[in-house]
Amino acid sequence: MDYQAILEEISQEVRPFLKNGKVADYIPALASVDPEQFAMSITLFDGTQYSVGDMDKCFSIQSISKVFSFTLALKTFGKKLYERIGIEPSGNPFNSLVQLEYEHGKPRNPFINAGAINVTDALVNHYKSDELAFLEVLNFIKSIADDDSILSNEIVSKSEMEYGHRNIALANLMKSFNNLDNDVTKVVDVYFRHCSIEMNTKMLSRAMLYLANHGVDPINAKRYISAQQAKRINAVMLTCGHYDASGDFAFHVGLPGKSGVGGGIVAVVPKLMGISVWAPGLNAQGNSLVGTKALELFTSKTSLSIF
Ligand code: GLN
Secondary structure (H helix, E strand, O other), X not given: OOHHHHHHHHHHHHHHHHHHOEOOOOOHHHHOOOOOOOEEEEEEOOOOEEEEEOOOOOEEOHHHHXXXXXXXXXHHHHHHHHHOOOXXXXXXXXXXXXXXXXXXXXXXXXXXXXXXXXXXXXXXXXXXOHHHHHHHHHHXXXXXXXXXXXXXXXXXXXXXXXXXXXXXXXXXXXXXXXXXXXXHHHHHHHHHHHXXXXXXXXXXXXXXXXXXXXXXXXXXXXXXOOHHHHHHHHHHHHHHOOHHHHHHHHHHOOOOEEEOOOOEEEEEEOOOEEEEEEOOOEOOOOOEHXXXXXXXXXXXXXXXXXX
16 A cells, blocks of 8 residues: 555545644644644554655644553553453543532543543552652653653643643542542643653654554564553444544544544554554544544545544
8 A cells, every 4th residue: 555645645635624723722832833734644564654744843732741641550450450440431631529529429431631641640659659659651652662762841831730720629629539649739740741741643653553453562572561461452442532522533534543633643553553643633532633524534545443
């Protein structure tokens, strides 16, 4: 298949829609991003990459980082992790407080904010320090992306904290139900710092390979997690990776995927490739509008959906 030609075709087809999305505006650092940017990359199992657009431009990975913190926590705690978080779609916005109240402080899944904050709390327990928990997430990402240059943007994480009232409220609510062990501010700070990691689509498509290959990096043969765990993470990405638009994403794209409010999306074609797309304008559910469209075009043109 001529992947390069397909990516170029997609890029042409989606460009007119770039202005239709709305960039995240809850913090100034994200509100100032130019919405007229687009990048898409795929990485195959032998390391071959195909990319189009602003493929070298690093952006805020935001909730894509939840896939990596969940991976680390699942590897560390195994099934015990599910005593703190569930695995069902929430059907609610990613930062909603309502369900968390009536479900007694147990988040529906690791990809809504409450769930990811809870996962971060579990990591702070395990590594016995907030700083180490953050560094382990960052180092894990550097390892799966095979890139040591990856950093978290402090301007973004500080700004997240300054405007983070809702996330802090989620953490406090879990604490009130005894489902958060550490200091709220410290846990939320680690969460914001891993959300503020910056990567480009080339790095992110490379980083997804372990999930396309049963937990083993196909390029360097490192096993990160068990095949069972990789299966679970892909399943949760498929059912919960796009919040209350997860059904829509499965319907139109048909791949396990995870979005972030920075406009990035990662997706997995099992046994074949990692994919990442970036277009900062979001739809009403906080997922990249053009990114979703580009992935839909990709699976339509290549017949590479899992269905
Ligand atoms: N840091 C963002 C938040 O907590 C992440 C949300 C997202 O990417 N959907 O609001």
